[in-house]
Structures are given as structure tokens and as C-alpha cells.
Amino acid sequence: MQLNRRGLLGLSASAAAFAIGTPRGRAADPVKVGLILPMTGPFQSTGRQVDAAARLYVQQNPAATQGRPVEIITRDDAGVPDTTRRLAQEFVVNEKVSVLAGFGLTPLALAAAPIATRAKVPLIVTSAATASITQASPFVVRASSTIAQTASIAGDWAARNKMGKVVTLVSDYGPGIDGEAWFNKRYTAGGGTIAASLRVPLQNPDFAPFLQKARDESPDGLFVFVPSGMGAAVMRQFTERGMGQSGIKLFGTGDLTDDDILNGMGDPALGIITSHFYSAAHDSAVNHAFVDAFGKANGGLRPNFMAVGGYDAMGMIYRALEKTGGNTDGEAMVDAIRGLSFESPRGPIAVDPATRELTQNVYMRKVEKRDGQLWNIEFETFPAVKDPANTKA
């Protein structure tokens, strides 16, 4: 009897839920873009930024070539790779999307890449930054950057400016290890010395013991790579220990001073130098328009480099559709995306036809206060930087 009641309850509920779950009627014409992003969990700011920017692009450009509307469907993978994979599969099979985009973290992108290959659907990475992703499938294109791109420039710049003895501190996962490797390679090639390379666990990191270790080496500089969002914790503990006063220079890739949270870091962030491909303070007409429109559409939110990745992913899709004359065949789209070049809010970008990575400017920036707000102000430009990891010399 017990079983009966419970069983019936469960079954009727599941039947009802399943009935809601069947797909609704399909509109024939729009080009569908399936965005898979972490909208909940620790990386939700990535999802929010990319989603908002992609939608802004569609709002500004309601129709792609020949008046075909573009429709964005967003799903949350909560940063769980097998969910990403299932959503990608369902997008391809059920929704018949023409493009998959998003992917907040490297494992998420790698989980979905085989689907892109099997279904012959372009997969545009808006955020994840490990170099190996574009090798996982010939249908993967990157709209953000690789860590190698920004970290190697940080190495070049530090070597040129005679930083001296440097300790590196990175999060212990794919991009962090990439960042450490490329910074060390270029910095030592330029004549610098690395005193120690420290890796901090990605999950629930406590930076204090690592910062202490770094301090024990009494270096001249501390190079940091942590995923977007964790920079604030590093900065706070760095300041609390008075490491800045003892003459250690904190610098890193732009993930450290992410525009989304930079204002919340307060004055300790002032003067920090980072290398990155996008700053909301980038001085160009395209960027000013982008930052204004993004803020208006999202209650004053400042776009960060994740947002510009989402915006440019849509830019690539629109331009590719124009080139193919509205043909959404996966191979044709990827061919059209290869070699695209246009002006993005971050500056001029071009898709390298060989590697499907972006060739873009990498800027050295310094955190400064303007009108009571903190900004990454660019002071030096390394023009047209290719991704060093995937480019065969």
C-alpha cells in the first residue's frame, strides 16, 4: 500500500513534468545559436557577462544577412562538464542549432568539442583559455584569447623592464599551468630569473601560505594568474601582509584585475600592472559605444573580457553568415570564420586561418582611478599578437 501510494504520486508527477518537457513548435527561419554557460555556481559572473553581451549584439543587429533573424538560446551547465555535453547534444539534436557558443571553463569546452566534430557544428569559445581547446576539434574557434597570449607578453614586458627576481603564483589547473609555463619561458629567455613557481589548488584556495612562501624568497616581483573573480582575494591578502611596502611588485594577466570586480577591490588595487586583451577603458569609438550600451542594458554593469568574448562571438557569426550568404552548413561557416578580421571593442582582431585562434593586440595596463572609479588604463600596446602555443614556428 505504501509503495502504491508513493509510486502513484511519483509517477503522476513525473508524467506531468515530462509532458511540459516536450519541445515546443519550431519556428523555421531564424539562425539558432545555442549558448551554454555557467549561469549558477562559482563562475556565474562569466555566464552573466557573456549572455548579456551576446544578447546586446543581437539587439543592436536584429537581422543577419538577408534579413534572417538570429535567435539565442541560453542554458545553464552550472560548470559541470557532463551537463555541458548533454546540453550541447540536445541543442544539436533537438533544437537544431547552427552554432554552439559559450563554455566558461576548459573542461566544459573539451567535453562539448567531440559533439561539434560529430555534428559538424561550429563551436565558438567565448571564455575558456587553455591552448589545447582549438586542437580538440576542427570546428572550434576562439573568440577570447589563450593564456599563452597574455602571459607571454607579461613575460616579455617584465624582462624588458628588468623586473629582477620573480616568483610566479598560479591556480593549479590547465590555464594556470599554461600561464606559468609561458611566462617563465619568455621571462627567462629575456634574461630574467624565476625564484620559485608556486601552484595554488583551484578549489577553495587559501592564498596565505603561498604568499608567505613567495615572501620568503624576497623577490622583486610576484606574477599572478588566478581565474577571473579570485583576484580580489589575492590582492587583499597581499596588502594585509604588507608585501607591497616591502618592495614586491604585484603583476599578472588581466584576469587578476577583472573589470567586473575591479571597483570592489578598492585602493589596494591601484598601480597593479597586468597584460590583457581587453580593458573596459580601451580608448576607441567602438569600445565607448559598447560600454555605454552594455551598461544601459544591464543596470550600469561594466563589461569585462568575458563580455567582449561573447560580443565578438556574435560578430563572427554575423560576418560568417554574410560571407556564406546565409548558408549555415558547419564546414562553410568555419571556413568563413577563418581569416575574418574586424574591429572589436578590444581593438582590431583577426582569426588566424591556421589555428582558429585570434590574432589581437595585447595591452599592458595599470590600475588607476578616474572619476572615482578604478580602471585598467592601457599604457603600452603589443600589436597583432598571435597565439604562441598553437602557432607552429
Add this chain to the structure above:
Amino acid sequence: MSDAAATAARAAAQLDRLSRWHPAEYVFWALAAASLLVFPSRYLLISDIALTGLFALSLDLVLGYAGILTLGHGAFFGLGAYVAGIAATHGLRDPLLGMALACAAAALLGAATSLLVLRGSDLTRLMVTLGVAAVLLEVANRLPALTGGADGLQGMDVGPVLGLLPFDLAGRTAAVYSLATLFAVFLIVRRIVHSPFGWSLRAVRANPLRAASIGIAVDARLSVAYTIGAAIAGIAGALLAQTTQFVSLDGLAFHRSADVLLVLVIGGVGWLYGGLIGAVLFKLMQDQLATITPQYWEFWIGLVLVALVLIGRERLAAWPRALWRRVAGRQPA
């Protein structure tokens, strides 16, 4: 003398009645099979639900029947996923073979760690199981050559099931394979639960001291139950690896253990169908809410959980019954 014989006969008849298949059970499995035909566009979700249900079933054996509190059941799930995944990257393409390896590996780990788990009380068990899962996660993270580290395991190549059914993009094979595995394992668990061994587990859960004094080897029984639970969790992990052809550290993450506990609590602990129905409800709720509001679905799930606890599952179950009585009452007798 005849009195005792009569009592024994009555007890045997009672046990027999309890272990018999209830009509609702046939309906449940018929509906599960029918879901494959009715919702061809949701094969992947069906597969996901089936393997989550299997995972919850394994936890139910450990928690619901044997009464071992654990927060690290995900360790066996993740180990199973990695073993099946690594087997598939090293040329062992047959999914059933991979599953057998995963099951064996998880059982070994379960047997070994059951010795730790047996020591101490509930709180200690929570800590120990949590610790084992954390250690395993870090080991997988530190062996990128074997596990792919934080990037996840690449290049899995899983062959067709039984050499006949290749895994397709729509997920049909995955759904059939997961459901069939779930059913087969369910039959075994059902047999176990209704065996004298299963009843002795319930006796131990109710009162370990009294169980020991009537001659039940408490530690041995718990240890065996824990090992079986681990082995089944390993099978569920293998299903995940083979149907998604990808394994990442996430398979070992803490939220796996927490989620499966949630699933079991939604469906009902200490009841064979609890995990299965919990998996159906949890996954459908997650899927539907996340479609409607990708950003805030967790809020609604939380709300439903709180409501479920406040109202009480028994009362919820009583509502359709009362409704049925009213409908039936109106009809001429």
C-alpha cells in the same frame, strides 16, 4: 510445538508477501520503458535520470538499509567513471567490460574503506567518507598523465554495446543501455533487500546492540553492504563515462555526493523506489526550471525542497488518495 511451527509459517508467508511484486511496480517499469518511445527527443535526459537513479539506489542500500551515514559516496561513482574512461582510452572498447572493471575497482575501494567506516559513530563516518572522497579527488588531480587532470579525460573511444548498438548522437543507445543496466541492477538489489541478509541489515540499522546479541555479525554485514553499495555506484559512474564519453574531476567532486543525497531524500530513504523516483523528480525539476530561468533555477529547487520537508511526504502522498476517494465516492456503487 505446533504453535511455533504456525508462527514460523506465518512469518514466512509475511516475508513472502512483502517480497512479491506489487502491481504498481510493473506499472513503474512499463512507464520507464514507454518513456523511450514517447519522448524520443529526451533520450539524453532519460539516460541521465537512469544513471542518477542507479547511483541513488546504491546510496539507499548503504544509507537507507544499512544506516551508514556517508557524504563521500561520490568517490565510488567517480572512481567507476575514471576506470571505465581510462579503459576506453586504452583500447578496451567494450562497454560491458569497462563497466565490469569499474564495478570491481569500486568494490575493492569500498571493501578497503569499509574498515575505516566501521570504526566510530555517525559523525566520524561522515568525516571519514568525506575524507576518502577528497583524497581521491586530489589523486585524480595530481595524475594528469592518467586522468587528464583538471582538463578532463580526453579521447575516450567506446565501442558498440554487445557489439551491436553504437552510441549515437541522439543518445538512443545511451538511454536504452542506462535503463537496461538500471533494471538489471535493480533486480539484484531487490533480491538482496528481501533476503535474510537484507532483513538483518534493517535489524542492525534499528538497533546494532540488539542485533549483535541475537547473533548477527554486525560489522561483517555492514562491511558487505557498504561494498555492494560502492560496487553499484561504480557501475553508475561507468554509465556516466560511457554515455557521455567524457570524464572530468567533477565526477569526484563533493556536489555529486551531496546531490545524490538530495535525490534520495526527495524520493524517500530506505525504500527501493525512493532513489529512482527522487532522480526522476530532481532531474526533471532541474531541467525544466533551468530552461525557464537559467540564472535562478537553484532558488526554485531550494523552495521546493523546503516545501517538501515542511508539508511532509506522507501528507503529499495522502492528497491524491483523498482525491481518488472523492471521485470514486461520486460514482454509483
